[in-house]
Amino acid sequence: FPPAEAEVMATFRTHSDKVMQQLSQRAVEITEGLAATYNLKFIVDWVEKFPATKNNDDCVDILEEVAQKLDIDYIYRSQPFPWSEDFAYFTQKYKGAFFGIGAGEKHPQLHDEFYDFADEITEVCVEIFLEIINKILKV
Known part of the structure; x- marks a missing residue:
């Protein structure tokens, strides 16, 4: 052969x-x-x-505070996200925390062939980022 x-x-x-x-x-x-x-x-x-994405503890604290203030459930992943992430280069240079905003456990994950952004989570996404900005700027 x-x-x-x-x-x-x-x-x-x-x-x-x-x-x-x-x-x-x-x-x-x-x-x-x-x-x-x-x-x-x-x-x-x-x-x-990619290098490992290392979350800054202070940034994680901000995320927790924002989630609690907005009454949003959150979990800590026991395993890294299953896709490549170049955000690691950002956290090598600046303080940061990588997080995902999910649409539910039954919704296809990002990069899944059946993924379709769940428009209904747009408002909460904006609220989360607005609260993060307000916390950082101490508004």
Whole structure:
């Protein structure tokens, strides 16, 4: 049989750059081991490698205060969002906090092929950002 080609893709998300480095290195080690075991050739190509998004505690406090003031339920994600996020570059330079405003657990997530912005949450989104601005400006 002629040689075949295969492509394996993976997405890694971590809460720290150190863990990302360890995970990336381990993925390469596993690939090297499989290649040696099965006499394979491989190429590792990293695409969209973002640093970890690190939320500033003061900014998170502001978000909590705003949510409480507006009587909005909020949760802390146990896992990072499943999409790539270049907001990490912003939080390396400025204080910030990355958060999502959801339309409900049964609504398709952002970047899902069936996602359609829920227009009914527009008003609450504006209220949230207005309160954040007021808190920062101490209005």
